[in-house]
Amino acid sequence: MAINAQIALTVFMGVLLIAVIAWLTRIEDWRSYSASAGGVVSQGERSEYIEQEKPAGIVRWLTTVDHKDIGILYGAYGLFAFAVGGLMVAAMRIELATPNTTFIEPAVYNSLLTSHGITMLFLFGTPIIAAFANYLVPLIIGADDMAFPRINAIAFWLLPPSAIMIWAGFFAQPLGLGFGPAQTAWTMYTPLSAGVGNDPAGGAGIDLMLLGLHLSGVAATMGAINFIATIFTQRDENVSWANLDIFSWTILTQSGLILFAFPLLGSALLMLLADRKFGTTFFLTDGGNMLWQHLFWFFGHPEVYILVLPMMGIVSYVLPRFAGRQLFGFKFVVYSTLAIGVLSFGVWAHHMFATGMDPRLRASFMAVSLAIAIPSAVKTFNWITTLWNGRLRLTTPMLFCIGFVSNFIIGGVTGVFLASIPVDLVLHDTYYVVGHFHYIVMGAIAFAGFAGIYYWFPLVTRRMYQATLGKAHFALSFIGTNITFFAMILLGYGGMPRRYATYLPQFFTLNAIATVGAMILLVGQIIFVWNLVTSWLGGKRIESGDPWNLKEDGVHTVEWQWLDRRIETALTDGGDEEPIADGGEVRTDGGTESDDD
Amino acid sequence: MDESPGLSDQYRKASPWPVFVALGLPLSEIGLVFDLFPIAVGGLLLFCGSIVGLLLESEYATTMWKPLIVMSGLLGVFGGLLIVADGTTDVTLLTRAYATFAAAIVMALGVVAGKLFVPKRGIPT
Numbered sequence: 020m021a022i023n024a025q026i027a028l029t030v031f032m033g034v035l036l037i038a039v040i041a042w043l044t045r046i047e048d049w050r051s052y053s054a055s056a057g058g059v060v061s062q063g064e065r066s067e068y069i070e071q072e073k074p075a076g077i078v079r080w081l082t083t084v085d086h087k088d089i090g091i092l093y094g095a096y097g098l099f100a101f102a103v104g105g106l107m108v109a110a111m112r113i114e115l116a117t118p119n120t121t122f123i124e125p126a127v128y129n130s131l132l133t134s135h136g137i138t139m140l141f142l143f144g145t146p147i148i149a150a151f152a153n154y155l156v157p158l159i160i161g162a163d164d165m166a167f168p169r170i171n172a173i174a175f176w177l178l179p180p181s182a183i184m185i186w187a188g189f190f191a192q193p194l195g196l197g198f199g200p201a202q203t204a205w206t207m208y209t210p211l212s213a214g215v216g217n218d219p220a221g222g223a224g225i226d227l228m229l230l231g232l233h234l235s236g237v238a239a240t241m242g243a244i245n246f247i248a249t250i251f252t253q254r255d256e257n258v259s260w261a262n263l264d265i266f267s268w269t270i271l272t273q274s275g276l277i278l279f280a281f282p283l284l285g286s287a288l289l290m291l292l293a294d295r296k297f298g299t300t301f302f303l304t305d306g307g308n309m310l311w312q313h314l315f316w317f318f319g320h321p322e323v324y325i326l327v328l329p330m331m332g333i334v335s336y337v338l339p340r341f342a343g344r345q346l347f348g349f350k351f352v353v354y355s356t357l358a359i360g361v362l363s364f365g366v367w368a369h370h371m372f373a374t375g376m377d378p379r380l381r382a383s384f385m386a387v388s389l390a391i392a393i394p395s396a397v398k399t400f401n402w403i404t405t406l407w408n409g410r411l412r413l414t415t416p417m418l419f420c421i422g423f424v425s426n427f428i429i430g431g432v433t434g435v436f437l438a439s440i441p442v443d444l445v446l447h448d449t450y451y452v453v454g455h456f457h458y459i460v461m462g463a464i465a466f467a468g469f470a471g472i473y474y475w476f477p478l479v480t481r482r483m484y485q486a487t488l489g490k491a492h493f494a495l496s497f498i499g500t501n502i503t504f505f506a507m508i509l510l511g512y513g514g515m516p517r518r519y520a521t522y523l524p525q526f527f528t529l530n531a532i533a534t535v536g537a538m539i540l541l542v543g544q545i546i547f548v549w550n551l552v553t554s555w556l557g558g559k560r561i562e563s564g565d566p567w568n569l570k571e572d573g574v575h576t577v578e579w580q581w582l583d584r585r586i587e588t589a590l591t592d593g594g595d596e597e598p599i600a601d602g603g604e605v606r607t608d609g610g611t612e613s614d615d616d
Numbered sequence: 617m618d619e620s621p622g623l624s625d626q627y628r629k630a631s632p633w634p635v636f637v638a639l640g641l642p643l644s645e646i647g648l649v650f651d652l653f654p655i656a657v658g659g660l661l662l663f664c665g666s667i668v669g670l671l672l673e674s675e676y677a678t679t680m681w682k683p684l685i686v687m688s689g690l691l692g693v694f695g696g697l698l699i700v701a702d703g704t705t706d707v708t709l710l711t712r713a714y715a716t717f718a719a720a721i722v723m724a725l726g727v728v729a730g731k732l733f734v735p736k737r738g739i740p741t
């Protein structure tokens with residue numbers, strides 16, 4: 020490398036380190052100041068002191084180790100990534116409105132395709148779940164915070180660099196750094212991704228993407244360890260395994276899946292990186308391509324359940340609240356969560372039916388894949404039964420929950436067909452597959468995310484969102500999702516292959532319809548963002564910790580009781596009330612206010 | 617879970633180190649993978665330094681010397697492995713090994729200097 024560049028880098032690193040040290044000294048100053056400002060204080064004052072221990076402004080967000088703050092950071096990050104991934108796919112759908120190349124070049128299309136998938140799965144999906152889990156799990160199980168608050172913060176802060184590395188190719192090209200974004204698709208199949216030939220799929224863009232993915236995997240694993248430790252060791256005395264809530268159960272299961280799946284992905288990524296940079300040949304010899312696919316899908320299939328299980332948890336938690344009753348068959352929902360968790364490691368080769376692997380092996384994977392539909396169906400029936408004869412209140416979160424169930428049924432049933440080998444051999448690598456998994460990832464996972472965001476919006480912001488906008492968001496999302504992805508299912512029956520920027524003229528009509536659907540979705544999401552931002556800044560303030568009138572039905576759960584107390588503490592202005600006894604309020608009673616004064 | 621003050625609420629809710637751990641790790645990775653000597657050294661120092669900061673802050677360590685020596689040793693071993701591996705691939709790993717050694721040596725020197733010049737009580741955090 021040129022000497023000049025070396026000097027520039029050295030100067031850059033030196034300046035960076037000195038800036039870090041200078042900044043740290045200032046922070047440490049502030050800390051010794053605030054620590055010595057402590058002294059002997061009364062209860063009420065001490066609570067203010069603790070609030071004050073968080074520095075103000077941007078520094079607070081950079082240094083926080085509070086699970087609620089980190090939850091908010093995760094949420095903001097996830098929604099930002101959702102917007103980025105959504106705009107990427109908007110460009111792709113515009114290109115696909117017509118059969119020929121009109122709007123973006125095929126190479127750009129491929130880059131966007133790759134980044135869209137990776138962004139949505141790793142930078143939106145996993146973090147948005149971590150947002151809910153961070154904010155809620157400690158509250159619900161009665162923990163003071165996560166078991167390892169600082170590791171929690173590290174896990175979050177690894178994500179921004181990982182996003183920059185994953186998207187690096189898009190910046191590098193205009194900056195003239197000599198490499199572009201990866202064009203490998205999210206599955207990164209070798210030999211394309213291994214950089215044979217002159218590395219047409221992205222060069223250093225791929226290396227950076229692999230590193231970024233690896234980093235996000237490290238972050239997810241750290242988070243998972245933290246959740247497992249928290250749920251096992253930090254529960255309040257009166258939260259037992261028997262009355263642990265459904266959301267924490269799904270987070271626990273998900274964390275277990277992460278613990279087994281992500282380190283494996285990390286190793287496979289490093290092996291691929293070594294093939295690309297250090298002259299190894301893990302995936303370049305005979306059987307190397309199969310090896311990559313096996314390793315990738317051994318992670319990849321559990322990954323889809325890593326995303327869907329907690330979202331199912333949110334639906335199982337929120338949906339009964341607006342049906343005026345408890346979740347039907349709670350135990351069986353937990354059992355099927357655990358069953359899915361175990362089974363999800365035994366189905367990965369259903370992504371590889373068309374690779375020519377041994378037919379006997381293939382059959383066993385088909386059997387397990389069909390079996391995994393059973394616990395999924397158990398859950399679906401439980402949700403439906405919960406709704407049956409319930410006193411339904413069609414609030415925005417409830418609408419999204421019902422939308423989740425509806426879309427999940429279509430996504431799940433199309434999945435069962437794919438799990439059958441003869442059907443898959445016809446439909447593999449067609450738009451049918453794209454339709455299938457988008458019914459799940461958009462129609463179900465994103466919908467449950469919306470449900471959770473609307474449901475807990477008052478908890479986090481103490482304000483209410485605008486209900487009309489929320490319902491518009493739901494209507495546009497539901498209609499848009501079903502138009503877009505049902506058209507894709509039909510395109511798949513017609514035989515249109517996936518992952519191309521152009522297509523044969525006979526597929527025009529359905530593609531145009533899919534693009535219209537995508538635009539409807541886009542409008543809906545713009546409304547969503549607008550609603551969130553304006554409501555956060557100026558929405559109607561809530562007066563009590565029961566914005567959903569849950570007390571009427573006796574389902575005022577513990578996070579809302581916490582909000583109740585918080586609001587009252589604020590009202591009495593940090594007076595000298597007793598710390599509230601925690602006894603007997605784990606699940607449903609609402610009778611704690613009178614204890615306060 | 618209560619916002620109302622109980623003893624357990626008294627731990628510190630802010631720490632400056634996680635951001636820098638999370639910045640140091642990718643910098644060292646990029647530096648080592650793309651063979652950018654200064655980035656690798658700086659990234660490793662930032663990464664290891666922030667971990668030491670964390671250990672002190674959370675009182676897993678009382679002084680910074682022991683953790684620094686351990687990390688310096690680990691980096692030394694890693695650099696050694698790179699040199700061994702260098703013989704077996706077409707790609708040269710030597711500069712990467714030197715970058716690792718450089719970070720290890722800086723930390724070791726820091727410990728020596730600290731032992732010599734910092735009074736016994738250690739550095740309060």
Ligand code: HEM
Nearest residue numbers: 323327369370388392431434435437438447448452456459
């Ligand atoms: C009811 C259970 C399910 C079954 C039996 C099932 C079955 C399948 C099968 C066989 C494929 C491979 C199709 C092919 O490439 O030829 C597939 C693809 C896929 N499924 Fe499912 N699925 C199920 C549920 C889910 C869920 C819950 C998710 C997401 C959370 C999901 C996400 C995906 C994704 C992302 C792909 C495409 C991967 C790719 O090639 O890029 N599936 N599914």
Ligand SMILES: [Cu+2]
Nearest residue numbers: 320367369370
């Ligand atoms: Cu699968």
